[in-house]
Amino acid sequence: MSQANNEAVLAADEAENREFLVFSLGEEEYAIDILKVQEIRGYENVTRIANAPDFIKGVTNLRGVIVPIVDLRIKFHLDNVEYGGQTVVIVVNVADRVVGIVVDGVSDVMTLNPEQIKPAPEFGVTLSSDFLSGLGSLDDRMLVLVDIDKLLTSEEMALVDSTSNR
Amino acid sequence: MDIADFFDTFFEEAEELLADMEQHLLELNVDNPDIEQLNAIFRAAHSIKGGAGTFGFSVLQKTTHILENLLDHARKGELVLRAELVDTFLEAKDIMHEQLDAYRNEEAPNQEAYERICQVLQQIALEEIGQTLDAPVEAAAPAPVVQAEEPAKASAGQNQLIVALLNVVEKERTLLVEELEQLGDVQSQSGDEKCYEVILSGDVSADDIEAVMCFIIEPEQIEIRVASGAPATAQEEAKSTPPPAPVTPEPATPEPEAARPPAEAKKAPDSSTKSKKAAAESSSIRVSVDKVDQIINLVGELIITQSMLDQTVSDLDDQSVGNSSLQNGMSLLQRNARDLQEAVMSIRMIPMEFVFSRFPRVVRDTAGKLGKEIELVTEGKSTELDKSLVERITDPLTHLVRNSLDHGIEMPDKREALGKPRMGKLVLSARHQGGNILIEVRDDGAGMDRERLLTKARENGLSVSDTMSDEDVYQLIFAPGFSTAEAVTDVSGRGVGMDVVKRNIQGMGGRVEIQSKKGEGTNTRIVLPLTLAILDGMSIKVGGETFILPLSTVLESLQPTKDEMYAMAGDDVVLKVRDEYLPVIAVHEVLDVENAITDPTQSIAVIVQGEGRRYAMLVDELVGQQQVVVKNLEDNYRKVPGISAATILGDGSVALILDITGLHRLSRVKKEASKVINNQPISLYKEAEPS
Numbered sequence: 015m016s017q018a019n020n021e022a023v024l025a026a027d028e029a030e031n032r033e034f035l036v037f038s039l040g041e042e043e044y045a046i047d048i049l050k051v052q053e054i055r056g057y058e059n060v061t062r063i064a065n066a067p068d069f070i071k072g073v074t075n076l077r078g079v080i081v082p083i084v085d086l087r088i089k090f091h092l093d094n095v096e097y098g099g100q101t102v103v104i105v106v107n108v109a110d111r112v113v114g115i116v117v118d119g120v121s122d123v124m125t126l127n128p129e130q131i132k133p134a135p136e137f138g139v140t141l142s143s144d145f146l147s148g149l150g151s152l153d154d155r156m157l158v159l160v161d162i163d164k165l166l167t168s169e170e171m172a173l174v175d176s177t178s179n180r
Numbered sequence: 181m182d183i184a185d186f187f188d189t190f191f192e193e194a195e196e197l198l199a200d201m202e203q204h205l206l207e208l209n210v211d212n213p214d215i216e217q218l219n220a221i222f223r224a225a226h227s228i229k230g231g232a233g234t235f236g237f238s239v240l241q242k243t244t245h246i247l248e249n250l251l252d253h254a255r256k257g258e259l260v261l262r263a264e265l266v267d268t269f270l271e272a273k274d275i276m277h278e279q280l281d282a283y284r285n286e287e288a289p290n291q292e293a294y295e296r297i298c299q300v301l302q303q304i305a306l307e308e309i310g311q312t313l314d315a316p317v318e319a320a321a322p323a324p325v326v327q328a329e330e331p332a333k334a335s336a337g338q339n340q341l342i343v344a345l346l347n348v349v350e351k352e353r354t355l356l357v358e359e360l361e362q363l364g365d366v367q368s369q370s371g372d373e374k375c376y377e378v379i380l381s382g383d384v385s386a387d388d389i390e391a392v393m394c395f396i397i398e399p400e401q402i403e404i405r406v407a408s409g410a411p412a413t414a415q416e417e418a419k420s421t422p423p424p425a426p427v428t429p430e431p432a433t434p435e436p437e438a439a440r441p442p443a444e445a446k447k448a449p450d451s452s453t454k455s456k457k458a459a460a461e462s463s464s465i466r467v468s469v470d471k472v473d474q475i476i477n478l479v480g481e482l483i484i485t486q487s488m489l490d491q492t493v494s495d496l497d498d499q500s501v502g503n504s505s506l507q508n509g510m511s512l513l514q515r516n517a518r519d520l521q522e523a524v525m526s527i528r529m530i531p532m533e534f535v536f537s538r539f540p541r542v543v544r545d546t547a548g549k550l551g552k553e554i555e556l557v558t559e560g561k562s563t564e565l566d567k568s569l570v571e572r573i574t575d576p577l578t579h580l581v582r583n584s585l586d587h588g589i590e591m592p593d594k595r596e597a598l599g600k601p602r603m604g605k606l607v608l609s610a611r612h613q614g615g616n617i618l619i620e621v622r623d624d625g626a627g628m629d630r631e632r633l634l635t636k637a638r639e640n641g642l643s644v645s646d647t648m649s650d651e652d653v654y655q656l657i658f659a660p661g662f663s664t665a666e667a668v669t670d671v672s673g674r675g676v677g678m679d680v681v682k683r684n685i686q687g688m689g690g691r692v693e694i695q696s697k698k699g700e701g702t703n704t705r706i707v708l709p710l711t712l713a714i715l716d717g718m719s720i721k722v723g724g725e726t727f728i729l730p731l732s733t734v735l736e737s738l739q740p741t742k743d744e745m746y747a748m749a750g751d752d753v754v755l756k757v758r759d760e761y762l763p764v765i766a767v768h769e770v771l772d773v774e775n776a777i778t779d780p781t782q783s784i785a786v787i788v789q790g791e792g793r794r795y796a797m798l799v800d801e802l803v804g805q806q807q808v809v810v811k812n813l814e815d816n817y818r819k820v821p822g823i824s825a826a827t828i829l830g831d832g833s834v835a836l837i838l839d840i841t842g843l844h845r846l847s848r849v850k851k852e853a854s855k856v857i858n859n860q861p862i863s864l865y866k867e868a869e870p871s
Contacts, residue, residue: 061834062725063820064771065846073817075484075828078477082817111816174818 032131034150036122036157037104040092044117045124045150045157050106054120057083057101067172074114076105082173084166085116108163113173115162124157126150131159144168190231191284192466197224198277199537205269206540210261218255221269225251228276239289240279246301247272259308268304270541272297340367344403345376469567472527479517479524480809484832486517529564532610532619535574536561539608542578546585553592553602554585559609565617569708572688573619576681580621580704581606583678588625588702598699600624616690619706628654628696636662654694658682689715689732717808717827717837720786721801722767723776728808728827728837735787735794737802740780752851755785755796762787762796763844770822770847776800790840797843810837822846 034045055076060083062072069088073080083103087095103114134146145165150157167174201224204217225248232241247269253259275297279289343360345353353376360366360380367379493510496503536558547554565573589595589604596602607622630653637644637656644656656662660679685692690708709716717728744756745764754761764785768776777783777800785796808827813820813836824839 059831059833061826061836063817063823063836064773065821073813073826073834075832075834077481078811078828080811080813080816080826080828080834113816172818 030128031125034124034126034157034159035104035120036124037102037117037120039087039090039118040094043121043155043157044160046104046106046160046162047147048123050108050162052105052107052112055103055105055114056099057097057103057116070172071116074103076112076114079112081105081112081114083114083116084171084173087116087118089171106162106166108166109174111166111174113166115166124150124152126152126157134159187235187284190235191280194228194231194280195277197228198273198280200224202270202273202541203537205266205273206544208261208266210263210266213254213261215255218251222248222251222255235283237279237283239291239294240276240283243272243276243279243294243297246298246305247276250301250305253305253309259304265304265308268300272301340379340381342405343378343380344371344405345378346403467527469528472524475524476528476809479521480828483517483521484828484830486513487830488832490514526564528567530567530570531561532563532565532570533561534570535577536608536610538574538578539581542581543585543606546582550586551591552585552589552604554589554604554606557605557607559607560611563610563612563617565610565708569688572684573706573708576684576706577608577619577621579678579681580706581608584621584623584625584702584704588623588627590626613707617708619708621704621706622701624701627698627700627702628657628694629698633657650696651693654696657694658692689730691732715808715810715827715837716805718786718805719803719829719835720767720799721803722771722799723773725771725773726803726829726833726835727767727771727799728835729786729788729797729840730824730837731805733788733790733840735789737784737786740783740785740796740798742781745780753780757787757796760794762794764796764798765843765847766798767838767843768798768800770843770850788840790844793841793844795840795844797840808835808837821849 033048035048035051036043036045038044058074060072060074063070063082066072069085071083071085073082075081085095097116100119101116102118102120103116104120105112105114130152131148131150134143134148136143145161145168147159147161150159165171201221204221204224208214208217208221225244229241229244229248232238232244250259251269254261259265275290275293278293282289357366357369357378360378365381367381369376369378371377490510493503493507496506539558540556543554543556584606585604589606590598590600592602592604595604605624607620609620609622611618630650633653633656634644634646634648637659640659640662642656642659642662644653658678658681662678682692685706685708688708690706693705693707694702695705696702715728716731718731718734720727720729738757740755746754746756746761748754753764753766755764756762764780766780767773768778780798783798783800784802785798786802788795788797808829811826811828811834813823813826820836822839822843822845823836824842825837826834827837829835
């Protein structure tokens with residue numbers, strides 16, 4: 015999107031425009047609200063937690079704070095799950111918690127206006143459409159907009175004590 | 181800053197003032213009172229009264245007011261102090277504290293207690309100084325009135341006061357004048373920055389004006405004169421001659437009074453606390469614990485970064501000249517970082533004095549009730565302890581002290597007969613010992629009677645034997661429902677509590693030991709870790725993973741042999757250690773660790789104790805002891821079965837702290853579950869229903 019174009023959009027409807035952080039999982043592109051993102055860092059030094067679901071890789075030390083790390087690639091049943099120097103952890107703030115999510119890569123920060131956000135269709139089993147805030151279309155790209163709040167606090171992620179909320 | 185913060189500041193300050201007052205009252209020598217101390221008590225009462233009035237806490241204000249008047253007489257030598265009077269003052273202080281709590285909880289203070297204490301205090305005024313106070317509830321003591329002050333008092337109902345503001349900048353002046361307008365009618369105002377005079381008429385006393393102004397400026401900057409020309413002398417006299425209608429109109433018109441504080445509060449933000457404090461104690465600030473914890477965390481990170489750098493530097497080829505200066509820099513950095521860490525940790529530490537300072541009162545009251553004579557000695561008041569521990573140690577310690585007074589120290593006559601001094605001695609001491617703090621409650625009383633404890637234990641159906649060590653016998657007093665007191669007294673002897681004491685102390689990661697000698701006294705020792713945030717840990721390795729065991733749970737470690745392992749029904753295995761069969765917990769099984777040693781005879785059995793039970797834990801390797809900083813897992817994650825918390829190791833990685841009983845429970849659950857579902861690995865988390 016060109017600068018001029020961008021500004022025009024901003025001027026037209028500033029309040030409604032939202033910025034998203036775009037990341038890739040396998041071949042697909044996903045995006046989350048950038049305001050939820052605290053930082054992006056490499057994947058290292060994760061201590062395994064016994065008896066936790068496989069997509070919870072464990073906990074790591076983020077400047078003195080113990081942060082759980084979730085691998086969305088495992089959660090979304092991607093075939094190729096590798097950990098290397100390029101593996102990226104997006105540290106997000108949801109529900110007063112800090113959680114790290116492992117993704118294949120981070121590509122962009124995108125501004126979407128409401129017209130570019132389409133309602134999400136009823137989806138398959140892996141990712142319930144409850145956890146999506148919509149689909150973003152940008153030229154010929156399609157972004158899956160993830161409602162990271164709902165996803166990470168959901169019971170199936172097993173990140174939050176279900177008893178603590180009752 | 182909203183009004184609630186403002187209230188909080190008042191409550192905190194009032195609490196400190198009450199504590200001060202109590203301390204001074206207790207230290208007061210009734211036969212020869214120290215005038216400075218009396219002044220200090222008076223000032224505390226005065227400040228509370230002022231604050232209470234401003235915030236519209238009229239009951240507290242009136243109670244304080246009467247007390248203040250009596251204290252004023254006392255400091256002027258018109259009221260001869262006696263021990264009973266001091267007791268009454270202490271009682272009044274307690275009631276004020278209750279009232280304060282009531283206001284804090286937004287409840288109405290206890291009217292009955294209030295009326296009673298007013299009555300008592302007025303009675304004292306009547307008997308001791310020969311003066312009646314006005315109406316009991318109106319509650320103003322007539323000061324011995326000097327002629328010159330008469331006008332101020334007489335005209336208090338509707339007088340004209342000249343309020344002179346000295347060296348006040350214009351901005352503050354505007355605020356002050358607004359305040360004055362709320363108190364009464366401002367007739368005229370004039371002057372310059374040096375001296376600005378406001379003539380105020382209305383039903384208001386010099387006291388009140390000062391109290392309100394103090395939120396904005398220093399008391400020295402205010403001068404209040406009666407407009408009639410009769411000099412109301414300085415504020416000091418103005419203070420001591422409260423008008424008959426007790427300070428300001430709030431008894432008659434409670435609503436305007438209640439409506440006033442918010443306005444004041446908003447106009448005088450922070451400056452109120454600052455200016456008030458500036459005089460008394462400018463050497464400390466209040467900081468929320470969260471902020472301190474954040475600093476501690478950051479410093480911890482700094483230390484880890486520093487040790488990583490250190491590692492890198494020491495790996496360098498150190499032949500070149502540049503490297504040696506780099507290494508010098510590194511060692512300097514290391515020293516500074518450690519100093520910084522120590523300094524930061526010390527912020528959370530507060531001296532034991534905070535705990536000990538309440539005991540003179542406890543001892544005095546208890547001894548009085550029991551008719552005993554006790555001398556209290558405190559040692560090591562400056563020993564520092566983590567704030568959260570200080571808060572939690574107070575109750576158990578009070579219990580131990582009461583117990584010592586009740587059961588330990590004998591009645592004066594009996595002591596004399598035994599050739600001991602009539603006055604019993606109770607020593608409270610605190611000191612550091614290694615990484616722990618040692619708190620002792622020591623008395624020179626009767627000591628514990630081994631035989632009686634054993635007899636009593638048998639009566640209570642506890643299993644005891646005559647061969648038990650003294651230490652074990654003394655520990656019997658911590659058994660639930662155990663009491664050897666011949667008579668149940670108001671103070672102690674119901675047997676409820678000592679078990680709670682022990683539980684509380686264990687809950688803090690500490691332990692209690694008793695040393696006693698019959699006829700000579702008892703010494704109860706509490707050993708506590710310095711802080712809850714730091715744990716003495718034993719790091720162990722299982723597979724490639726490092727875990728931390730709380731050192732306090734570790735009893736011993738040994739290499740198990742085949743003969744000592746017995747299989748039980750099912751998969752359970754027990755280990756025989758000196759005639760005791762201990763359930764075995766194989767850590768690698770419970771926590772699914774890969775590449776761990778699976779042959780028990782090749783691993784190490786650590787004998788651990790949790791909640792009174794012993795277990796043998798199989799681990800690969802003992803790494804060593806270290807102090808670790810305890811980090812909560814639930815902040816960002818959830819409770820993990822078998823894990824109590826986490827910590828960060830020197831290399832920056834996270835290690836989990838094991839929870840012994842949780843681990844045992846987990847191993848049982850896993851065994852049960854694997855039987856049910858054909859050895860399928862199971863998740864301990866509830867599978868979510870597809871919704």
